[in-house]
Amino acid sequence: MKFSNDDLRLLRNLTNNLQPPSPISENLCKVLYEHKCFYLLSKTNTQNKYIDFYKKRMLINQIHVTQRLNTCSKLFQDLDKDNIPYAVIKGATLSNIMYGNPFMRFSGDIDLLVNHQNIDYVKALLFENGFKQGRVTSNGFEPFTRQELLFQTATTHQLAPFIKKTNSSLCPYVNVDINFDIMWGEYHNPTDMNFILRQTAPSKICNISIMKLLPEMEFIALCMHHYKDMNSIYLLTQGSLKLGLFLDIYYYLKNVTLNHDILIQLCHQLNVTQYVYYCLHYTDMIFDLTPFHTLMNHLKIPECEKLINCYGLSDEERQTWPICFFDRLFEYDLSEYLLTQLSPELLHKIALNRQLM
Amino acid sequence: MLHLYYKNNRSLFQMDKSYILQLLSNITGFDYNELTQLPLDTPLIYIGFKSIQFIQFIVSIEEEYNIEILDSDILLSNFETLDAIHNTLEKYL
Numbered sequence: 080m081k082f083s084n085d086d087l088r089l090l091r092n093l094t095n096n097l098q099p100p101s102p103i104s105e106n107l108c109k110v111l112y113e114h115k116c117f118y119l120l121s122k123t124n125t126q127n128k129y130i131d132f133y134k135k136r137m138l139i140n141q142i143h144v145t146q147r148l149n150t151c152s153k154l155f156q157d158l159d160k161d162n163i164p165y166a167v168i169k170g171a172t173l174s175n176i177m178y179g180n181p182f183m184r185f186s187g188d189i190d191l192l193v194n195h196q197n198i199d200y201v202k203a204l205l206f207e208n209g210f211k212q213g214r215v216t217s218n219g220f221e222p223f224t225r226q227e228l229l230f231q232t233a234t235t236h237q238l239a240p241f242i243k244k245t246n247s248s249l250c251p252y253v254n255v256d257i258n259f260d261i262m263w264g265e266y267h268n269p270t271d272m273n274f275i276l277r278q279t280a281p282s283k284i285c286n287i288s289i290m291k292l293l294p295e296m297e298f299i300a301l302c303m304h305h306y307k308d309m310n311s312i313y314l315l316t317q318g319s320l321k322l323g324l325f326l327d328i329y330y331y332l333k334n335v336t337l338n339h340d341i342l343i344q345l346c347h348q349l350n351v352t353q354y355v356y357y358c359l360h361y362t363d364m365i366f367d368l369t370p371f372h373t374l375m376n377h378l379k380i381p382e383c384e385k386l387i388n389c390y391g392l393s394d395e396e397r398q399t400w401p402i403c404f405f406d407r408l409f410e411y412d413l414s415e416y417l418l419t420q421l422s423p424e425l426l427h428k429i430a431l432n433r434q435l436m
Numbered sequence: 437m438l439h440l441y442y443k444n445n446r447s448l449f450q451m452d453k454s455y456i457l458q459l460l461s462n463i464t465g466f467d468y469n470e471l472t473q474l475p476l477d478t479p480l481i482y483i484g485f486k487s488i489q490f491i492q493f494i495v496s497i498e499e500e501y502n503i504e505i506l507d508s509d510i511l512l513s514n515f516e517t518l519d520a521i522h523n524t525l526e527k528y529l
Contacts, residue, residue, distance in 0.1 A: 198507050225498065229491045232510040431488060 082110070082409035087365070093119050094329060094366055105129065110409070115185065115323030118178045118330065139249070141182040144171045146250035147189050148287040150243055154208045154255075155289055163201060164276035166192045167289045168258065168300055172282070176297070177330040181284055184327070188240065188254035192292070192300070194272040195259040198238060205255065210241035215252050220244065230431070236260035261300045262351075263307045265392040270349060275300075278345075294335050295342045299351060301331060302358040309361070310390050312425055313432045316414040320407065322365070328358050329366040339374045346378060353382040360387060364404060396425065456521060459496055463489045476519040490515055503528050 086107055093103075108129040111119050120133045148171070158165050167189065174184035193201050213222040223231075223239050231239040238257040245253055260270050278296035282289055292300055305328060308319040346352040356378040362368055368375065388404070391397035398420070402411055418426070461468040466483040474483075485493070490512055494505055505528070514524040 195508060202507060226491060226495055229494055229510060230487075232507050233491060233512065234487050238507060 082405055086110075090119070090365070091367060093122050094326075094333075096122075110322070114321045116326050117185070117323075118180075118183050118326065121183070136185060137182055140185050142247075143250045144182055145285055146245060146247050147171075147253045148285045148289075150245055150253040151189055151255065152287050154204065155287065157204055157208065158201070159288075159290070161200075161204070163197050163204075164194060164273075164279065165201075165290055166276060166279045166292045167284075168192050168292065168297070169304060172284055172289065172291050173297070173301060173327065173331075175284055176294075176335055177327060179334070184323075188256050190256045190258055192258045192261065192272075192276070194276060195269070198257060198259055201257055202238065202241075205241045205257075208243070210243045210255060212239045213242055214240070215242060215254075220252070234432075235264040236262060261303045263303075263311065263392050265311075265396065268350070275349075294337055295345055298331055298335070298337060298342065299345060299349065299355060301327060302355045303351060306354045306358055307392065309358075310386075310392050312391055312396060312417060312421065313429050315390060316417050316429055318414065320413060322408060325358075325362040325365050328362045329368070332362075332368065332371055339377070342374070343377050352378050352380050353386055356380070356383040357386045361404060455500070456497075456518070459493060460485065463492050463496070474518070476522075477517050479516055480518070481516065485515075487512065497525070501528070 089103060089107060103123045103125045105125075105127045108120060108123065108125060108127055111117075112129040112133055117133050117137065120130060121137075123130065155165075155167075169190040170184060170186035170188070171181040175181040178184070191201070211220065211222060212228060213220050215221070220242060228239045231237060236259055238259075241255040241257065243253045243255075245251055260266075260272065261275060262268075262270055275292075275296060278293045279290045280293055282291045291297065305324040308314055308321075308324055311319065342355075343352075346355050356375065359368060359371065359375050359378065360383075363371075363375065385397070388400050389397050390400060400407060402416070407413060418429075421429070457471045458468060460466065460480070460483070461471050464480075464484040471483065493515065494510070498504055505524075509524055513520065515521050
């Protein structure tokens with residue numbers, strides 16, 4: 080869809096709680112729905128099929144999120160009892176803090192961040208709590224092959240997903256992902272997870288006690304995750320570049336008070352300044368981050384320039400986009416474009432990911 | 437509480453260097469005789485030992501010795517040289 084300046088103005092009005100000068104068109108609602116901007120759909124007074132779709136999905140999401148948290152409640156208690164540092168990241172915890180509602184972001188799982196040195200212990204704890212590693216197919220639960228398990232552990236910073244069957248017909252399976260780094264598989268310098276997991280605090284979500292990251296670290300983890308979605312060649316071919324990524328960043332900044340000095344210091348310490356800057360740069364292009372320009376100036380280091388207008392998660396993979404930002408966000412089928420541009424080696428990597436993930 | 441990962445009594449002590457080298461040669465296509473001449477600290481990435489070969493290698497080792505390598509050991513850095521492979525597998529004795 081062609082995204083016009085008028086559409087951009089409407090978007091900015093919605094995020095600034097201004098009454099749009101004209102009703103939001105069905106076409107724009109379609110874009111917001113497809114780009115996972117459910118919070119913006121909740122702010123429109125319009126009625127159309129996309130508003131109905133989103134409302135239905137919200138109800139289903141509420142059931143799923145609640146079921147997931149209840150199913151994992153004992154696991155969280157066990158981790159606390161055994162003094163295993165962890166944090167619940169992404170999904171409902173972020174939705175709660177960014178949008179004031181745990182059900183506004185749709186995700187299919189609960190993500191835990193743990194230290195790499197504890198993954199064997201956490202895996203055993205998940206097995207004790209009734210989880211198995213596998214996928215759900217039309218035939219029910221199907222365990223991963225050893226090769227699939229190894230592929231995910233070796234090439235990503237996650238273990239292969241853990242699944243538990245529930246008694247709920249509306250949410251028959253709960254999925255838990257174990258993350259052992261905030262960076263991506265192509266990033267070969269391990270992050271100091273002991274340091275990251277010291278930046279946590281107890282919290283409650285849907286009345287379930289959890290540990291979550293402190294705001295500055297949570298914002299960095301959010302940016303790292305979203306940077307990956309914006310730049311991973313494999314994920315881009317799966318349609319990962321969505322307006323909702325930038326909306327999350329915008330609302331985190333808008334609704335959470337961050338200590339900018341701490342944020343800048345953490346970014347430098349973890350060597351992630353350029354990735355955070357990248358996320359802010361493009362969020363600013365869409366939603367206007369003028370109140371945060373001072374922060375952005377402090378984060379702008381020479382390494383930032385080599386990421387802007389590029390894709391790929393490593394120096395070896397990185398390529399310059401020949402398509403302008405708004406066109407690649409709204410107009411182009413990036414999968415079609417990338418599959419005609421990539422080297423045979425990268426196409427092989429994508430094929431492997433599709434086969435084994 | 438950890439699961440038992442050592443599935444039988446066959447000791448990795450029996451794991452001979454020539455088996456590892458033959459396996460690496462089969463997986464990477466690198467000549468076996470040249471492989472035997474490599475210093476133990478040569479990065480195996482130079483012989484084409486990348487992520488997918490790494491996975492094939494672990495699957496083969498696990499099947500041959502009836503063991504299961506812990507997730508915490510599934511790091512390319514633990515298998516990046518012949519020395520590193522030896523050090524990593526040694527604890528499964």
